[in-house]
Amino acid sequence: MIDELDFAGPEHLDPGFVTGYEQKQGNPDPTADLDVLAAHGVGLTSTVVDLGAGTGIFALAAARRFGHVIAVDVSPAMLRVVRDRATAAGLENLECVQAGFLSYQHAGAPVDAVYTRNALHHLPDFWKGLALVRMAAMTRTGGVLRLHDIIYDFKPLEAETVLAGWLDGASADPARGYTREDFATHIRNEYSTFRWLLEPMLVSGGFEVETADFRGSVYGAYTCLRR
Numbered sequence: 557m558i559d560e561l562d563f564a565g566p567e568h569l570d571p572g573f574v575t576g577y578e579q580k581q582g583n584p585d586p587t588a589d590l591d592v593l594a595a596h597g598v599g600l601t602s603t604v605v606d607l608g609a610g611t612g613i614f615a616l617a618a619a620r621r622f623g624h625v626i627a628v629d630v631s632p633a634m635l636r637v638v639r640d641r642a643t644a645a646g647l648e649n650l651e652c653v654q655a656g657f658l659s660y661q662h663a664g665a666p667v668d669a670v671y672t673r674n675a676l677h678h679l680p681d682f683w684k685g686l687a688l689v690r691m692a693a694m695t696r697t698g699g700v701l702r703l704h705d706i707i708y709d710f711k712p713l714e715a716e717t718v719l720a721g722w723l724d725g726a727s728a729d730p731a732r733g734y735t736r737e738d739f740a741t742h743i744r745n746e747y748s749t750f751r752w753l754l755e756p757m758l759v760s761g762g763f764e765v766e767t768a769d770f771r772g773s774v775y776g777a778y779t780c781l782r783r
């Protein structure tokens with residue numbers, strides 16, 4: 557078994573980076589994702605697991621709308637932020653678990669939804685395949701997987717052109733966005749995969765792809781149903 561902390565991205569373990577994380581992300585609004593889950597019947601009696609929850613942008617909002625939310629992240633620094641915010645907001649239905657895609661042990665009934673945003677690319681493809689099987693195993697039949705990630709929607713021969721365009725669109729300000737060097741580090745050191753590899757992995761993991769939306773051939777969002 558790999559040690560998922562070795563793959564988590566050193567910045568995600570650094571409390572200094574974590575402090576500025578949401579501003580760097582552009583303070584994303586989780587409402588559209590909450591609405592996707594709600595449209596699939598997720599509600600006040602439902603359980604949702606957020607894998608790679610980060611600072612809890614989604615998990616905290618989800619706990620205000622759904623029955624029980626489990627925020628899982630391998631980074632103690634990230635999870636500390638979620639825990640502190642959940643306590644300050646009195647969100648007793650938000651549980652925090654320090655674990656990874658491959659080490660989280662789900663106890664209790666299968667969940668209604670799994671959410672994961674911009675985290676699965678930390679695992680090499682073999683381990684992504686196993687992580688997806690584990691997600692399916694913790695989800696009830698008919699439950700939902702909402703997945704966002706940096707996923708390459710192009711052919712290998714197009715890599716140079718598409719990735720050059722991605723780098724050209726990077727932020728100039730590291731405090732307010734991902735810079736050219738951040739993107740280059742992602743390409744070199746992280747494990748974003750091709751769309752045409754990920755989709756069979758989703759299917760063999762036990763999911764049916766309901767929707768797939770791509771932006772800039774690099775950012776993918778999936779809604780999948782547990783078969």
Ligand SMILES: C[S@@+](CC[C@H](N)C(=O)[O-])C[C@H]1O[C@@H](n2cnc3c(N)ncnc32)[C@H](O)[C@@H]1O
Nearest residue numbers: 560564568608609610630631656657673675678
């Ligand atoms: C780019 S952040 C995304 C955080 C959050 N989902 C969001 O959208 O803001 C990636 C997160 O994945 C976590 N992570 C990395 N590898 C992981 C793993 N194997 N299992 C669980 N979490 C992991 C990191 O600690 C970090 O919090």
